[in-house]
Amino acid sequence: MSNWTREDMPELSGRTVVVTGANSGLGLEATRAFARKGAHVVMACRNVESAADAREEVPGASLTVEELDLADLDSVRAFADTAADLGHIDVLCNNAGVMAIPRSETADGFETQFGVNHLGHFALTGLLLDSLREAPDPRVVTQSSGIHANGKIDFENLHGTDDYDKWGAYAQSKLANLLFAYELDRRYDELTSVGCHPGYAATNLQRRGPEQEGSRLKLAAMTVANRIIAQPAEAGALPMLYAATAEDIEGSDYVGPGGFKNMRGAPETQRSSKRSYDEDTAERLWSVSEELTGVRYD
Ligand SMILES: NC(=O)c1ccc[n+]([C@@H]2O[C@H](COP(=O)([O-])OP(=O)(O)OC[C@H]3O[C@@H](n4cnc5c(N)ncnc54)[C@H](OP(=O)(O)O)[C@@H]3O)[C@@H](O)[C@H]2O)c1
Secondary structure (H helix, E strand, O other): OOOOOHHHOOOOOOOEEEEEOOOOHHHHHHHHHHHHOOOEEEEEEOOHHHHHHHHHOOOOOEEEEEEOOOOOHHHHHHHHHHHHOOOOOOEEEEOOOOOOOOOOEOOOOOEHHHHHHHHHHHHHHHHHHHHHHOOOOOEEEEEOOHHHHHOOOOHHHOOOOOOOOHHHHHHHHHHHHHHHHHHHHHHOOOOEEEEEOOOOEEOOHHHHHHHHHOOHHHHHHHHHHHHHOOEEHHHHOHHHHHHHHOOOOOOOOEEEEOOHHHOOOOEEEOOOOHHHHOHHHHHHHHHHHHHHHOOOOO
16 A cells, blocks of 8 residues: 555646536545645536535635536537636546435436446546647546445346346446546546545445435434444545546556545555456447537547
8 A cells, every 4th residue: 555645746836627516525535635736627517506505615725616517418519618717627526425325316308327427427538528638748547435346237228117226236336437448548648547435434424325315214224333333534535636647657557545445644656447347348438428418528
């Protein structure tokens, strides 16, 4: 395990970093860390009011808040149009996500976990490609989860219409994150695309499923587990920060915490599941994602 900390991040003055889900949890911690190193951070959030509150917490930082709802492709396109005015984007952190929620659909009729976690970020990255290419050494970091190892891309039932399992859908979306991250890296020499995972970190992520199910028991269990087992969000953000800024990162790396069961600790490069490196599945997922989102990469 390395002993890398956020203090080891390089100076980021003059760099522009876009973070999705920047108002909460890992995205907020990463935003703070990027900003403290001098980056201009674009906080891409569906809830702009809470993002604005978060902005107040980092005095003197160069932050802008822009609305982005990954569950609505019109919102993704509107965000990309606004971002085009920013000039170059040095780092895009595809971080936002939802976990193990009851079945619902996005504005475009996608199952929400697959739609937000994977398809929304797929569309966003494609629409920001020109701005990324304007940067001298652009990076795309996509936040996955250790749970991706349980995932399978079920092309016959991508949206869980036949049979929905909330954890299966989450694992599928997190495997899709890695298939996408590695395929993006294979397709574009001019950028570095990396996957990461935070281990287990105490954030709002674990609340959303029980809240939407209306289960006070599960909510209480998640709260206790977060207090006892999880590492703080600040530590959970380290793999994303390392993936986004460390000099020894290479394309298609996968970064996660190197401590107990890879759930906590300092970041290191790791191997993800065998399925995540399957190039046939990655290519098929890419075509299906272009078809579904209408965003075609050149
Ligand atoms: N925490 C962990 O232990 C853990 C483990 C493995 C992987 N992860 C991954 O880490 C990432 C960040 O999660 P977190 O733990 O920081 O949870 P979090 O505190 O709940 O943050 C998730 C962020 O995603 C945003 N989001 C959700 N739906 C969105 C949408 N439709 N459009 C735009 N933004 C949306 C949330 O916005 P709102 O505040 O408006 O809901 C929030 O800002 C996720 O991809 C998650 O899968 C986390």
